[in-house]
Amino acid sequence: MEADVVVIGSGMAGAFAAWKLAQRGLRVLVLEAGPRIERSQVVRGFATTHNFDMSAGYPNPASAPRPDWGSGPDKFIDQLGPAVAQFEYLRVVGGTTWHWSSGAERLKPVDMRLRSTYGVGADWPITYDEIELHYLEVEREIGLAGEERGMEDPPRSAPFPLPPIPLGYMEIEIGKRLREIGLHVLNSPAARNSVPFDGRPQCDGYGTCTPICPIGAQYSAIVHVEKAEKAGAQVVANARVDRLELDAGGNISLARFSRPDGSEDVASGKFFVLAANSVESTRLLLASADASRPSGLANSSDQVGRNFMMHPAFHIGFETPYPLYAGRGPTSRGSIGEFRDGPLRASESAFHLGIDNAPFLQPIAAALLRESKMPPELDRELRDAVVRQGAFLAYVEQLPDPENRVSIDWGTRDSAGQPRIKIHYSTGEYEQRGIARARAAIGRILQHLGGRATRRLDEISVNHMMGTLRMGRDPKTSVCDVECRAHDHPNLFIASGGPFLSAGTVGPTLTIAALAVRLAEAIAKQMRG
Amino acid sequence: MKVRISRRRLALGLLAVAGGSAAGVWSFYGRDRSAVELDLPGGGNPFAPSYEVFLALSQIVLMREKLDEEIARRLFAVFSNEPWGLKHIGHAYAVLRDELAHTGTAERAAPISLARLGDGERWFVGHLVTTWYLGVYYHEERPTQRITYAGALMFDAVEGLLPVTYFESVGYGSWVEPPAAAREDGKPK
Numbered sequence: 001m002e003a004d005v006v007v008i009g010s011g012m013a014g015a016f017a018a019w020k021l022a023q024r025g026l027r028v029l030v031l032e033a034g035p036r037i038e039r040s041q042v043v044r045g046f047a048t049t050h051n052f053d054m055s056a057g058y059p060n061p062a063s064a065p066r067p068d069w070g071s072g073p074d075k076f077i078d079q080l081g082p083a084v085a086q087f088e089y090l091r092v093v094g095g096t097t098w099h100w101s102s103g104a105e106r107l108k109p110v111d112m113r114l115r116s117t118y119g120v121g122a123d124w125p126i127t128y129d130e131i132e133l134h135y136l137e138v139e140r141e142i143g144l145a146g147e148e149r150g151m152e153d154p155p156r157s158a159p160f161p162l163p164p165i166p167l168g169y170m171e172i173e174i175g176k177r178l179r180e181i182g183l184h185v186l187n188s189p190a191a192r193n194s195v196p197f198d199g200r201p202q203c204d205g206y207g208t209c210t211p212i213c214p215i216g217a218q219y220s221a222i223v224h225v226e227k228a229e230k231a232g233a234q235v236v237a238n239a240r241v242d243r244l245e246l247d248a249g250g251n252i253s254l255a256r257f258s259r260p261d262g263s264e265d266v267a268s269g270k271f272f273v274l275a276a277n278s279v280e281s282t283r284l285l286l287a288s289a290d291a292s293r294p295s296g297l298a299n300s301s302d303q304v305g306r307n308f309m310m311h312p313a314f315h316i317g318f319e320t321p322y323p324l325y326a327g328r329g330p331t332s333r334g335s336i337g338e339f340r341d342g343p344l345r346a347s348e349s350a351f352h353l354g355i356d357n358a359p360f361l362q363p364i365a366a367a368l369l370r371e372s373k374m375p376p377e378l379d380r381e382l383r384d385a386v387v388r389q390g391a392f393l394a395y396v397e398q399l400p401d402p403e404n405r406v407s408i409d410w411g412t413r414d415s416a417g418q419p420r421i422k423i424h425y426s427t428g429e430y431e432q433r434g435i436a437r438a439r440a441a442i443g444r445i446l447q448h449l450g451g452r453a454t455r456r457l458d459e460i461s462v463n464h465m466m467g468t469l470r471m472g473r474d475p476k477t478s479v480c481d482v483e484c485r486a487h488d489h490p491n492l493f494i495a496s497g498g499p500f501l502s503a504g505t506v507g508p509t510l511t512i513a514a515l516a517v518r519l520a521e522a523i524a525k526q527m528r529g
Numbered sequence: 530m531k532v533r534i535s536r537r538r539l540a541l542g543l544l545a546v547a548g549g550s551a552a553g554v555w556s557f558y559g560r561d562r563s564a565v566e567l568d569l570p571g572g573g574n575p576f577a578p579s580y581e582v583f584l585a586l587s588q589i590v591l592m593r594e595k596l597d598e599e600i601a602r603r604l605f606a607v608f609s610n611e612p613w614g615l616k617h618i619g620h621a622y623a624v625l626r627d628e629l630a631h632t633g634t635a636e637r638a639a640p641i642s643l644a645r646l647g648d649g650e651r652w653f654v655g656h657l658v659t660t661w662y663l664g665v666y667y668h669e670e671r672p673t674q675r676i677t678y679a680g681a682l683m684f685d686a687v688e689g690l691l692p693v694t695y696f697e698s699v700g701y702g703s704w705v706e707p708p709a710a711a712r713e714d715g716k717p718k
Contacts, residue, residue: 043695
């Protein structure tokens, strides 16, 4: 198979890169390790599984395995400790945005200038202003619903494309009370249709944004996979790339891929876009080592896999003496905006504090049944409890640390025969102080709300994988340049959270897509000569 | 045998077994205070109970006259196959039926009680209720399996307050206000 550009991975980054490149008239081939899926198939999957985790309804084929926390600790990734990096991703056409929460916020300009502003972390080699128009383009494409909120929001050169999705009764009630102590519940920008948009319907309030919107009102990258196909791109599912190979000039010459039946093939191209998320992309580069490059491709700096970042997260369920009526409508609508920045960032993490609108019906019912509650008392207590439940989801920024590292184990293989992924992961004092402050803030908030915490779920999955393929101007200390082009291989571009130098306090998806559009423009420009 | 039992009386008995307090049982949100009319089959062989016996046992302990037959048949198949399953069904039903025969009309004073059930049958009743409510069958010696999603009685219990996720929506923007079921009751619950 042959194309101008071979894109490896079809999630948010791959979809946007492929769409942009195909629009520019380039011959684009997308190789996706996992299968194509139908929305109705996934809904059926969730309705028939006994597993309650967010990936349970999605395929997990042996030919393209993925992390799975549904039935106990994941065994796909070898966690070397000392902390556990709990994250999930999907390996299907369209990628992990099938089950994201659609939170699509921009980094703040200061998030990209941590070192120069607060003396910690690292500065990006590009500025917010350099990607602002790319943010805008992605927001228009995904139909971002939102509103100007003040609170030192990132500057915008145009309004949000769609009107905001209204906050729910719960957020409004909490917001009223928190204003008394100077906190503000803000409407969270969301890639979810507040009005019919782009052939997709308005949100109808199924309340299952995560793990899947049954009607497609919530944006998923499958939208731009299909747009890329309409623009001429070829998307090949079940094509797991196992290895990249170089030509004599140090450019990537081909991608070797395997199908579930064991057959193999190759794809060649003028350019390659590695868009297989920051963890799988790292594995592919390291697994492409040969005698001339024993530490893997793009790794002359020894930075591939280093500086892995997530958003260490925790979840605190609570109940109030008054009703909140959570669990109706979108699962994430609002957050408390005061903690995303400030001078404390010189010594501790900023954090995101979201209000979780999940229904929690099943865990509440299970808890009452464990207490031997029987009908009709069971019904009465269930009704009483579900309307007074809420939850906060907090996640903190993590600084890059070269010792937080994704690597591979040549000695053990996963079900697809690929070297197993290993992660060495920890959080430092900076993050621990941020976590402590987040817990204290929730404690104060609950006290003011008259509520009490009901359960605490530490180390929950927040699937924000960043770092590992860091961007920089110096090839000795970074993997890719400011256009996300690998220093070592001029025709290889990296599209994922891998190039990030800071994590900020928002999900990385919008920034990943903005960088993907940006690198696609660079490729198109070079193709035009 | 036809019996007419009040939900409250049955609840009092069940609570007594569960060790709970009867206080507050009256405030069942008024959504289903009507008496439950059950047509109870004969017990037959307590070691080989029929599907009808299983259904009647479920109706009694769930306090629901109408149960989904397809789900009930699936559950009967699953429970029949677990260790002591048929014995538990047959014996629990025999005891409760006998109890109802003596106290089962609305006019009689004595509450229905699970107190006469043995430990195994009491455990089984909890197991049965759990499965009906969660729609998932758990047993330490059997694979966990989803029996039903939308038919799980936890959704029935919160009808009007929460949708059956994946299958029902609440309509755009309705989440700004309390759900209609709460408003109809005249107060936020």
